């Protein structure tokens with residue numbers, strides 16, 4: 001009887017205030033969460049490598065717009081200065097923004113990372129968030145890829161970024177605060193054919209930053225590894241082939257990939273929410289990650305078939 005009465009109350013005239021109340025609580029919770037996230041990022045010093053193009057450039061635009069103090073890194077000073085002009089020229093006055101600094105270096109120059117880190121820290125006196133984004137991809141069979149190419153890709157995607165991280169880390173440990181973000185790839189979790197050097201560098205990246213996360217937690221330092229699927233950038237065009245020459249082709253998968261602006265937004269959200277490991281990809285690549293872990297005997301034939309198909313396409 002009592003139950004029936006309660007049910008009538010809920011389904012009857014009381015339903016509307018109850019609904020409105022719940023919606024109000026959810027909206028308030030979301031608002032508070034957003035304010036907390038914004039407060040975490042506001043005025044922080046954020047370093048972005050590979051800021052001259054693609055995903056790094058979109059991250060630079062977005063992070064600048066929310067009021068962080070940026071240090072933009074890349075090899076091409078002119079491109080980075082042009083980006084600074086673009087960012088500072090378009091201030092809408094709604095939110096306080098800061099003029100970014102520029103530091104140039106080639107990640108291949110692993111031994112120079114200590115000096116570059118000093119220069120980076122010197123820009124604003126500290127680094128709150130380091131985004132290791134710069135990278136290069138690879139196209140070629142293992143048989144036809146010279147070891148010098150494997151080494152080059154490893155230097156740019158792995159040794160350079162970890163040397164930079166190691167050089168910036170002591171200042172974070174000293175302040176007992178900091179956040180290291182690394183843009184890996186779905187290919188840091190699964191290996192797909194004809195990209196051996198790239199896949200290996202991203203697997204190494206995932207392992208290194210997973211270790212780092214565990215080791216620096218005691219100092220209050222956070223580590224986020226982002227693993228995107230295909231993004232519409234020039235990554236495939238800029239990829240190196242087995243002999244070290246430029247691949248120069250915009251692959252269909254890349255051309256049809258996610259909008260880099262959307263990926264940048266997802267990265268900002270992941271960083272603000274202090275996420276540890278984030279996959280930003282569609283259903284198939286995400287399922288492929290699970291398949292590789294849970295049912296490798298099904299995953300390997302799929303990759304072998306993919307290699308056969310791609311080889312056939314290349315021959316024709």
Ligand SMILES: NC(=O)C1=CN([C@@H]2O[C@H](COP(=O)(O)OP(=O)(O)OC[C@H]3O[C@@H](n4cnc5c(N)ncnc54)[C@H](OP(=O)(O)O)[C@@H]3O)[C@@H](O)[C@H]2O)C=CC1
Nearest residue numbers: 050052053054055075106107133134135185230231233235
């Ligand atoms: N596009 C995609 O489909 C995906 C990309 N990713 C990852 O996203 C990240 C950004 O790539 P994306 O924006 O797509 O590609 P882009 O080729 O557009 O950007 C790569 C960036 O890396 C920098 N870079 C390349 N080589 C070096 C070097 N030797 N030293 C210093 N900087 C260098 C480039 O700067 P400059 O040449 O001006 O020096 C450029 O700013 C990479 O780590 C990539 O692996 C992950 C998954 C998917």
Ligand SMILES: CCCCCCCCCCCCCCCC(=O)OCC(=O)COP(=O)(O)O
Nearest residue numbers: 137185186187228229230236284285287288291
């Ligand atoms: C239970 C059903 C499971 C079905 C699994 C099907 C397996 C399909 C394979 C999908 C492979 C996806 C590969 C995604 C690769 C990717 O997103 O890479 C991102 C990059 O880093 C791009 O770099 P690239 O140099 O390759 O352009």
